[in-house]
Amino acid sequence: MTADFPKGRAPSIRDVARLAEVSHQTVSRVLNEHPSIRDSTRARVRLAMEELQYRPNQAARALSKGRTRTIGVLSASSSQYGPTRCIAAIEDAAREQGYFVDTANLATADAASITGALEHLQDQNVEGLVIIAPQVRVFDVLAGMTLDVPYVSLHSTGGEGADARAADQIAGARLVTRHLIDLGHRDIVHLAGPQDWIEAEARMRGFLDEIDHADLSTHPPILGDWTADFGYFAGQELLRVRDFTAVFAANDEMALGLLHALHDAGLRVPEDVSVVGFDDIPLARHAWPPLTTVHQDFRATGRRALALLLAQMQGQSDHTEDPPVARLVVRASSGAVPGRNTLLPKRY
């Protein structure tokens, strides 16, 4: 009896029940793996579900149980390498745990679109939020609105949301700055990220801390926008006015743009100038010359963020693994200081 009645609607639990000649509640129990069901009954119900191609209605389940099993991910800057990897890791982990992931991207980080995206996610009745929006402004907005679900931010200022990463950034920046100092550099320029980004701030802080620690002085950092284009532009400006032997770019993209400008000017790296970056994007090792940088495990960061969120959602204390550490990766773009000379273009 191949019952195949479409009747407009998708088959419901009661359709299955009728076909299996049991009550709807029994079907529900099979779905939820209730222990006390006779094997023969279970088999009959399973068969009926198969027959009707039954698929549980999440909306009804969510309504009845008061749980959506959905978490929201808010992401600014989602075209950047790091955040992208984090998101992928979060989604993998969430799916593994049976959660759905609802995403909202911010094209621009103005207050209106931030609140808009957060409202949108909450409208979907998410049970928790992961916020990968490292701009300081996002946190201002967060502080100004009450979220009615727990959340984790990947770049906390130490506010209400759990902190998953900030510490690393400072440490990483110190590592790579120290590396340059150890190579003998005394005039190091920092090509920073946008002022309103938490990570940019942290990396700059790490840089300045280490400079201080070594009793050096430095030019005020150049404030960039993370893009390779800006790195290129900044490189051109730097060559015109500054005196330095090394540049610490706050991310790899800017470092690569900077290398481009240096090449254009006929300077050699690292013989004339050392350049280091941050993030260790896959292209860093294939830059010319290969880029010294700070490696971070973005997937681990993403997984950890989700673990933290789930723990928080279940009201548990946060006994998750330690945050991933930033690791210095030395490649060919950093070298010993070229004997205190000023920067005059040389023959290549």
Place this chain on the structure above:
Amino acid sequence: MTADFPKGRAPSIRDVARLAEVSHQTVSRVLNEHPSIRDSTRARVRLAMEELQYRPNQAARALSKGRTRTIGVLSASSSQYGPTRCIAAIEDAAREQGYFVDTANLATADAASITGALEHLQDQNVEGLVIIAPQVRVFDVLAGMTLDVPYVSLHSTGGEGADARAADQIAGARLVTRHLIDLGHRDIVHLAGPQDWIEAEARMRGFLDEIDHADLSTHPPILGDWTADFGYFAGQELLRVRDFTAVFAANDEMALGLLHALHDAGLRVPEDVSVVGFDDIPLARHAWPPLTTVHQDFRATGRRALALLLAQMQGQSDHTEDPPVARLVVRASSGAVPGRNTLLPKRY
């Protein structure tokens, strides 16, 4: 009267109704902007909603209306530049249209995880799917399972789902191949993408078409994996055994890895070898030398995919804008052929 009763549950439409002294149906009408509501009533209801911080329950709405207003995005390879941009564009556009976006990432493209992810999305009762999973295998899996919702794939083989992009890839590959031929190159190697990717196939086809068209012969393409690491490796191999004056890499990452290998070997680009890529990632213009490549507008592709899907969901014919065109971007990595010489390392 600041009524603020938490009573465990989130406030419902009936709580609002009670406070505003109307029926629950009136509240529903206000929510849905029904025309015939007295202004004073509407205002009273709005006030009550504000007062209770009422937020409509999507699950209930979805259950009642039979619509979730959610679309699913399946994405393999989500850490790559192009797909990532597409997804962001899709999400923006969807949110604009009042849709929620549910995402699932594929870590690996084996059949099990593909069906798993698709089931996961359909379990959420999505109304439509965008599939950004350019591996041929994905389409095999799709052909083998019946999706119960309309879908659009960004890289169709011309099957059931609407085709949003494939044509471009061939044309783009022809453009850049033609460019090399016009520069006088006769021995061009193609560093292809993984065989099981639709785009890789299309780009290779475009390359071979153009080679044919110019009555040239070519070595069998090298089959890569899109990564810069592979480009580097392939470059080393090529230098050992092959005779060529130009390389067309199927994407920019591999092209950059290849440049690295060429630099290592002391070869000059484009004086000794011309290199071209595909995609025009932001770093392409800052490679050394800046990379000739094919530009595509990923955001437009994403927007178009969503438009197609929505049209399909509403049963409309597909009168959306034309697919974005691939555009040749000539930079410094391609140059005139070096007079038919074989490749011997030269002084830099």
Place this chain on the structure above:
DNA sequence: TTCACAATTGTGACCGTGCACACGCACATA
């Protein structure tokens, strides 16, 4: 004033699932 008709509002059922509770039955125990 009365009536037709439109505008506005209310009533009750229903969407698909899960929960609390009740029921029947087999079996062990006294």
Place this chain on the structure above:
DNA sequence: TATGTGCGTGTGCACGGTCACAATTGTGAA
């Protein structure tokens, strides 16, 4: 035989909206 216990299953309602339909009120013309 009467009673308690636990397994397997069924009944009815709740979840928070929307829909169809009914009821009430307001308006203008006869």
